[in-house]
Amino acid sequence: MTVRRDPTAPWDTARAARRARLERARGVWPDRWVPPERVTPLLEAILEPGDRVCLEGDNQKQADFLAGALARVDPARVHGLHLVLSVLALPEHVALFERGIARRLDFSFSGPQALRLAGLVQAGKIEIGAIHTYLELYARYFVDLTPRVALVAAQAADAAGNLYTGPNTEETPTVVEATAFRDGIVVAQVNERLERLPRVDIPGDWVDVLTLAPAPSTIEPLFTRDPAEIGEIQVLMAMMVVKGIYAEYGVQSLNHGIGFDSAAIELILPTYGEALGLRGRICRHWAVNPHPTLIPAIEAGFVESIHAFGSELGMEAYVAARPDVFFTGHDGSLRSNRALAQTAGLYGCDLFVGSTLQLDLAGNSSTATASRITGFGGAPNMGSDARGRRHATPAWLRAGREAPPGPGGMPRGRKLVVQLLETFREHMEPAIVERLDAWDLAERMGTALPPVMIYGDDVTHVVTEEGIANLLLCRSDAERAEAIRGVAGYTPVGRARSRSAVEALRALGIVRRPEDLGIDLRDATRDLLAARTVKDLVSWSGGLYDPPARFRRW
Amino acid sequence: MTVRRDPTAPWDTARAARRARLERARGVWPDRWVPPERVTPLLEAILEPGDRVCLEGDNQKQADFLAGALARVDPARVHGLHLVLSVLALPEHVALFERGIARRLDFSFSGPQALRLAGLVQAGKIEIGAIHTYLELYARYFVDLTPRVALVAAQAADAAGNLYTGPNTEETPTVVEATAFRDGIVVAQVNERLERLPRVDIPGDWVDVLTLAPAPSTIEPLFTRDPAEIGEIQVLMAMMVVKGIYAEYGVQSLNHGIGFDSAAIELILPTYGEALGLRGRICRHWAVNPHPTLIPAIEAGFVESIHAFGSELGMEAYVAARPDVFFTGHDGSLRSNRALAQTAGLYGCDLFVGSTLQLDLAGNSSTATASRITGFGGAPNMGSDARGRRHATPAWLRAGREAPPGPGGMPRGRKLVVQLLETFREHMEPAIVERLDAWDLAERMGTALPPVMIYGDDVTHVVTEEGIANLLLCRSDAERAEAIRGVAGYTPVGRARSRSAVEALRALGIVRRPEDLGIDLRDATRDLLAARTVKDLVSWSGGLYDPPARFRRW
DSSP states (O other): OOOOOOTTSOSOHHHHHHHHHHHHHHHHOSSSBOOGGGHHHHHHHHOOTTOEEEEOBOSSBBOHHHHHHHHTSOTTTSOSEEEEOSBOOSHHHHHHHHTTSEEEEEESBOGGGHHHHHHHHHTTOOEEEEEOBHHHHHHHHTTTOOOSEEEEEEEEEOTTOOEEOTTOOTTHHHHHHHHHTBTOEEEEEEEEEOSSOSSOSBOGGGOOEEEEOSSOOOBOOTTOOOGGGOOHHHHHHHHHHIIIIIIHHTOOEEEEOSSHHHHHHHHHIIIIIHHTTOTTTSOOEEESOOOGGGHHHHHTTOOSEEEOSSOOTTOHHHHHTOTTTBOBOTTSSBOOOHHHHHHHHHHSOSEEEEEOSEEETTSOEEOOBTTBOOBOBTHHHHTSOOTTOOOOOHHHHHHHHHSOOOGGGOOOOOOEEEEEOOSEEGGGEESEESSOHHHHHHHHHTOSSOOOSBOGGGOOEEEETTEEEEGGGOOSHHHHHHHHHTTOTTSHHHHTSOHHHHHHHHHTTSEEOGGGGTOOGGGOSGGGOSOSSHHHHHHHTTTOOOOOGGGOOO | OOOOOOTTSOSOHHHHHHHHHHHHHHHHOSSSBOOGGGHHHHHHHHOOTTOEEEEOBOSSBBOHHHHHHHHTSOTTTSOSEEEEOSBOOSHHHHHHHHTTSEEEEEESBOGGGHHHHHHHHHTTOOEEEEEOBHHHHHHHHTTTOOOSEEEEEEEEEOTTOOEEOTTOOTTHHHHHHHHHTBTOEEEEEEEEEOSSOSSOSBOGGGOOEEEEOSSOOOBOOTTOOOGGGOOHHHHHHHHHHIIIIIIHHTOOEEEEOSSHHHHHHHHHIIIIIHHTTOTTTSOOEEESOOOGGGHHHHHTTOOSEEEOSSOOTTOHHHHHTOTTTBOBOTTSSBOOOHHHHHHHHHHSOSEEEEEOSEEETTSOEEOOBTTBOOBOBTHHHHTSOOTTOOOOOHHHHHHHHHSOOOGGGOOOOOOEEEEEOOSEEGGGEESEESSOHHHHHHHHHTOSSOOOSBOGGGOOEEEETTEEEEGGGOOSHHHHHHHHHTTOTTSHHHHTSOHHHHHHHHHTTSEEOGGGGTOOGGGOSGGGOSOSSHHHHHHHTTTOOOOOGGGOOO
C-alpha cells in the first residue's frame, strides 16, 4: 500500500496566488512604484484573510509607513493576519490587533509596547504563537513561519528595485530572502528613489512593490548609554569583570548586551584595562552594535573588529571613518546583518555579558515581570553555550576545564556567560530571588514554560557589587545556590547565606570579593571612565560621533 | 592614565591595501573580466604572503578552476596562505599545501582528501587551526577569520558582475558578504556570461574580478543514495524510528543527515508511515538537501516545505516543478543557502537524525578514525540541543518532559537527536565501543580536545537493529551506559550487558525492542521501500528526476 497525492493537484499554488495578487495590485496601480496614498488599497488588494505577514520591525529599524498603511485597511476585507516580526515596537502594531486586522503574533521583543501587549492578551484580542530569540525566529522563516507577504524598509531604491539599506541593513535581507524565494510578495518602503545606489544590499528582482515613504523610516537609538549615568558601583563591577574574567580567561571575542553595566566595562578598557596591560590581549573581536561607549576603546586600539547587528543613530560618520574596525560597504557606510551577527555571537564568541532583572538561586534569569510581556531579543542565543562549537580558544578551553567534563569524562570547551546585576534594582526590589516572577507569568499567560531568559546551567559567572560567583566551579546544586547567595548582598536570599559556607567557597575561588582580585574599592570611581559624558564621547571621536538631540546636554 | 592610539595611524589599511592590489591586478589585465589564462598571474598580483583566503569549497560546489589557478602561482611570490573553506575536497587543495602556497587551514570537512590531509599533518606541511561545524566557520568569517580574498564560483554573471548561482547557492553569499564588506577582494569564476541573468543571487557591486571558467564548476552528487543498496536491517531501523520516535513525539520539522539509514526512513513514509496514518502528522517541514529518496514522500503528500543547504545533481527539474515544497526563485530554480538552512536546522527543527561510525557508552559519537581527518560538516550544529530556543512544539516539549528538568526544577524543552547505527560496521568492526578512537587521534594530532561529532548528553535516542535506547529517560550515567549496551547487540560492549538490568530498562520503556513497538520483524522487508531502485525514483518523479550517470543502471 503506497499512497500518492492526487496527480491533478497543482504544485504551484503559492506561485499562482502570487500572480493573482500582483494582478489585483496592478488594478490599484499599474506600476511597481506605488504612490504612498495608494498603499492601503494596494495592501487590501494583495492581502487575504489569515495571511502570514512579516511587517518589518527590527530591533532598530521599523517599516513604520507600511505599518500605518496596514493599520488603515478595511478589517472586513483584511483580517485575522498572522503577524511575524522580531520587534513589536509601534502603536500601529498594537492597533492591528485592536482592529482585528491581525490575530496571531510570533515575535522576539516588544519593548515599549510590552504593557499594551499584555492588555491585548487579557482582552483575548491576540494569540501569541511564541516568543523567540532573534535567530530562532529567522530560522522559522525558512521552516514553518515563512511569510506570504513581507513589508520592509530600506534607505533607497533605484528604478530596478534594488535596495540600499544604508547602515541599518539589520534583518531585511533575511526577511526578503524567505519571502521572495517561496513565491511570496515583497513590498518595500524607501526614503529615497535614486538614479544610482551607493551600493546594492538586496537585488531588485527579489522585490515586487516599492513606495516612497513620506518620512524616513523610524530608527531607534537603542544602544546609546550616557556615561554621565554610570555610577561607582557599575565601575566596581566593571573592574571585577575586566580583571577577574576577561583577563583571567583571556577573552578574545565577545558580545555585550546593552546597559549601563556593560557600558562601564567598555569605558574602563582604555584606563583600567590599559593599566593592567590588556590591550591586544583581550576584547579584540566583537559582535555588537556600534555602541557609542565603545569609541574610547576603539580609539585606544583595543578593538580589531566589530560585526554589527544594526547601526546606531549618530555613529554613521564615525563608523565610516573606521573601516579597519567595522564591516562597511564600498560606499563607506556600515553593513550590518542581524542574522549573521547573531550567528557570530553564538558560534564565534568566547563570552556574552548581559544584565538581567531577576536571577534565582539556580542561576536562571528572566526579564519578564507580571504585567509586561517584553520578550527575549538576542540574549538567549548569545547567552547560551553553543554546543555545536568545535573550535578551541584559550578562554573556551579554560572555561571547559573548570566545568565538570562531558559524558564519559569527555573534555570539552564552554562559552563564558556572565550575568551582571546589582543586588537591588529600582524601588529596592531584590534582583536575586528564591523564585522568578516568570513562574507566575507563565501560569497567568498559559504558556507551556516559564519565560526564562538564560537557564542557570548556561551561566558561568554571576557578578554583583559584592563579588563574582563562578558557577563553573560549583560541584552541586547546593554549592551553586550558596555561591549565588554569597554575592547576593543584603537581599533576603543574600542574608540567608551561611557565612562559613560562603567563606569556604571563597577559599576555593568560587566566590571572589574585590579584595580577592586585588581591587581596591577606593579606585572604583568615575575617574576610571574614559568618557564621563556624551560630550566626552564626541571628543574621543574627533567630532565624528553625532549624538541624537536627546543625548545632547550642552 | 588613558591611552590613545597614534593619531596619525591610518584606520583604512585594508581599504588602501585593496586599492593597491586591484591596481596591481589592472596591470595584469585592464578589465574586471579576466581571461582564464591570465588568472594565475592575476592571483599573483592580488595575493600577498600570509593572506587569509577563502577558496570556495562548499559541501557540493567547488571553485575548481580558481583552485587550479591558485595551485599554479609561484610559491616564491605567494606562500604561507591561510586557507579558510568549508570543504577541502579537491586534489588542488592538497597541492596548495604540498607546494607551500598555503600553510594554515581552517575548515569543516575534508571528504575524499581525508587521508592525504592526515599525511600533510604528519609531514609538517600544514597547520590546522580548527575543524569546525559549518555554521561555526561562517560565524568566524565575521569575527576572526574574515577572508582578505575570496575565490568563489557561480553559474553565471552579467556585465555588471551580478552573480547567478543557480540551485547551488550554498554558502557563496555568506563568503562574499564577509569579504566584500571588510574591504576584501572577491574573485568569481562563472560558467556563463549572460546579457540578462535569470535572477540575481549576489549583487555585482560586491564582486571585483570575474572569469569565464573553461569548464563548469564541479558539483558533487553527495546526497544521492541508491535504494537498491538498502537492506532489511535498515528497513527495520527505519520502522522503529518512524513508529517509536517520529509518531510518538509528533515530529513536525526535521533534518536528516545523509546515509542509507535515513534514506530508508524517507522511503517508508509513503508505505509504512501512511499505514500508520501519519501523513500530515509528522515530517511536514524539512531542512535538508533535495534528497532523491525524498521524492516518494513528497509525491505522497507528506512534505510541506523543504529549505535546502544546497541542491543535488539531477534534481533540478523536479525541484523546479515543485515550488510549493522547495524554496525557488522567480526563475523557477532552487534557491539554497547553507548558512540559513543550518540556522533552520539548529533552531527551527524538532529532530536531527544522523549516522555515526563509533559511539561510546556515554553516547559520545565520532566519525574520526586513526588515519583519516574527515571533519564534522553540519552534524554538531544540528545534532545539538539549541539551548537558545524558546518556541515550543509538542515534540520539543515532550522530549523536555522526559529529560531531567533544568536548574532549580525549571521545565524546558529539548531537541530530539537520534543516532542511527548498525551494531557492526564494515569489516565487522563494532560500532559501539568502550573508548572512541577519537581519544587516540587527539593525542596523535595534538589537538586540544578529542574530535567528538555529537556529545552524549545531546543524544536523545540511539537506534540499532536491536532496538531503541531512550537516553532522555536515563537517570544516571550507569543507566545510560546500560541502555546503550542494551541495543549494542553482539559487540563486546553489548555482550557485557547485564541481562536483568536491560530487562528492567525495558520495563521502564528506556530500551524498546521491535516487538515492544508492535513491529513484526517479518514486515521489515524491502517491499516497504516506496522506491527500490533509482529507476523507481525517476518513475515517482514523473521523469523529472535525472540521475547522474553513475546511478543509472538501466
